């Protein structure tokens with residue numbers, strides 16, 4: 001009986017020929033990421049000191065201050081200062097702040113590569129699976145164990161295969177693929193599972209779009225989301241001057257606990273309705289709902305490909321009166337590329353407001369952008385009560401294309417008419 005991609009990566013990292021779902025293995029970690037909000041300040045620094053323990057390999061540790069940059073309170077500023085000083089004191093060279101969301105930094109710097117084991121103190125660390133690595137979010141206690149030993153124990157997750165055939169139509173994006181998938185599997189339907197995305201519709205996606213899909217695996221409860229590395233992955237890493245890593249692929253006779261087959265050519269733009277990520281429907285079922293705010297940003301939907309799509313829809317048009325369009329590039333690097341490409345100018349000319357690259361708005365770390373009774377459509381990954389501000393505000397999740405079209409109309413809108421011709 002063969003192994004799946006996830007099982008093969010875990011077997012190699014555990015130094016074993018074979019692993020089976022449910023088995024407990026100890027694997028060597030290649031990348032350990034901590035962010036400011038759940039990183040060293042949450043007991044890790046203190047416990048390491050108490051233990052008199054050293055970090056097993058500072059070169060494999062990445063620390064990123066992103067949730068609290070820019071700080072909205074003095075306490076947040078203190079946390080960023082503590083995180084920065086701790087990283088320096090431990091000789092951690094790869095410390096980043098004011099550069100954007102942690103998962104985008106891990107991605108665009110090529111810190112995570114095919115075949116690697118990557119762990120991070122943030123639930124969307126699974127985004128690293130987009131390059132054919134095993135990447136998962138862990139808590140601070142587990143991270144303490146990783147920092148001291150360089151290993152982590154894992155229960156091998158059984159795999160779900162999501163097979164996407166066909167080709168996405170104009171105005172339909174990877175976010176629509178992952179929202180549709182979340183709607184089918186449900187917010188807990190992949191609990192402690194690996195979700196492997198395969199098929200021609202996935203294979204033709206550029207890296208920017210693959211990150212979005214792997215990022216939201218955790219919104220189905222998944223342990224990890226993963227896309228097999230291929231020539232597109234290699235080209236992405238080559239452009240960074242990095243090695244291709246170790247490519248693995250699922251055996252033809254690999255065993256999956258569930259297999260779902262979907263057709264991207266039939267896929268319409270999707271929307272996740274408040275207050276759950278799996279309350280998903282085609283955009284036209286909620287089109288016309290008034291919105292007060294449209295948000296483009298985050299590690300899910302703030303990349304250059306997203307900003308290019310937003311600029312394409314906004315070009316020569318104006319954001320609706322009484323509607324706020326806020327755009328936060330996923331990282332400083334994306335910001336600079338979008339500036340050079342003129343996308344930010346186009347967005348600003350249409351009436352969009354460009355915010356700094358930050359987690360802040362996505363997770364309400366800036367004490368929230370939304371007042372009670374307001375409605376926002378957002379390219380982010382969570383729409384829980386109170387996520388972006390008032391508990392009486394509502395958040396719809398959608399692709400950057402749908403967000404842009406909705407900003408123009410001041411109501412939830414299908415982006416496809418804006419892309420015809």
Ligand SMILES: CC(C)[C@H](C(=O)O)[C@@H](O)C(=O)O
Nearest residue numbers: 037038121122123124363382
């Ligand atoms: C605040 C942080 C712990 C959280 C996460 O782990 O995902 C955040 O990044 C989020 O998006 O909700």
Ligand code: SF4
Nearest residue numbers: 101298299359362363
């Ligand atoms: S989901 Fe939002 S808050 Fe969480 S890491 Fe990504 S950008 Fe930051």
